[in-house]
Amino acid sequence: MKILYTLGLLLVVATYEVYTLECHMRELDICAASLLLFNQDDDVAQSEDELDIQCSYIREAQQCLQNYTNHCMTPIQRELMDFTSEGSQNLLKDYCTVGSEIRNNYLKNSNCLNEANKEARSCLTDLQAALDAIGNAEFNSRVTTACCGYQRYMECVRETINRKCGADLVNFTQELLRMAVSRLPDIVCSGYEPDSSVCKDALPPPGTPPIGSNSNSPLSRLFSAYFPE
Template sequence: MKYLLIGIAFLALVAIVRAQSSCHLRELDLCLASGLASGQNLPTTIAEINKQCNGFKEMNECIGNYSRRCSTKAMRDFMRSVTSQGDVKSWYSEFCTKDSSEEREKFLKHSTCLNTAQKESRSCTRDLTVALDKAINSDIENRIPEMCCAVRRMRKCSSDIIEGKCGKEGMKYMGQMLQSVAGTRIPEIACRDYDPTSQKCVSILPAPGTKPGNTKSNSVLSRLLNTYSAL
């Protein structure tokens, strides 16, 4: 759930990696795995927050090094414009560099409940994984609709669980936090016409609960989400 809003942007980065002998997607797997390992659950103490922030810092540095070697300049500029926005820097500064901050206090107020809700929402993540696998192997003209429907369905699925467990206040905080972490509403805006309950989405998405295929996914994000949802 942590990077839900930048899933599409990340897939775009993976999709245009240059074919170089020095670039292997396994490297990107390892970068993401380091962040995933530090963030399997939402932290509920200051010590856990510090540990997770260190893990995400290492992950971002690893992805940055990979991106500089293996992606186009246009994509690097795009990703830099997203991650350097004021909201992202401000949130990171408040959350990860100050032991006592208002952002940490707000987070810890909701973290126990959100942690429980996050664990229950892993079925939503599994459905997203299956849908992304289908989308990444679809024709170009079908890829964006399938990805948008998949992300919108996952958001609705997760939001329903969070609101049921943590109430409207918890749901509101989670939305605000994700917006601050992502730093952009591009996926949300780009996908606003794709109602996950519409016939348009229902007809192209795998049914909820569909099991993943036996073949290894071509999507790095999908593979990492699959690992996360199985934890």
């Protein structure tokens, strides 16, 4: 869940960077601090108390971003940001509500998800390398590179969870991810197969170390902060 929610939040932060003109991005460093704490431990929460602790970090970061939005954006920009973040906000509400179906299912499968989460770190590494490629791509190639990177990440996560936990949990986590980042990437990126020649040409090979803090991609630099090695 921590990777799912943080990915959704990072997409919102990335959109802030594109649309915000009045305020400086340094103001988002405070928001990042909460997520840095949230991601220091690679283990998946496996109890109600651990979930509540994670939720407190997420709520703090979410409120920080909301304050930034209210202070720095025009009404039209705020409406766009609210639309972008709606899925992750709804997911957070269910995830942090005791007795909700999502929370109960998550806790029931937390032991297996914990093992899968550790193995899925390589998926995030490849995703960040893909973000580096987006930063260096020609303008008319960026959608292709982004979609190939997204589809490769999704396939990597599916394979990892299926290997560790089985097909039923794959379906559950896929729905969580779609709720966190919406179904828009699936619609826009339909037809981009990770093993296709188009994607192989667009992306660095799996296992390529990301550039990180020196990347031309702002989102890759954010990943370096939120998912430190």
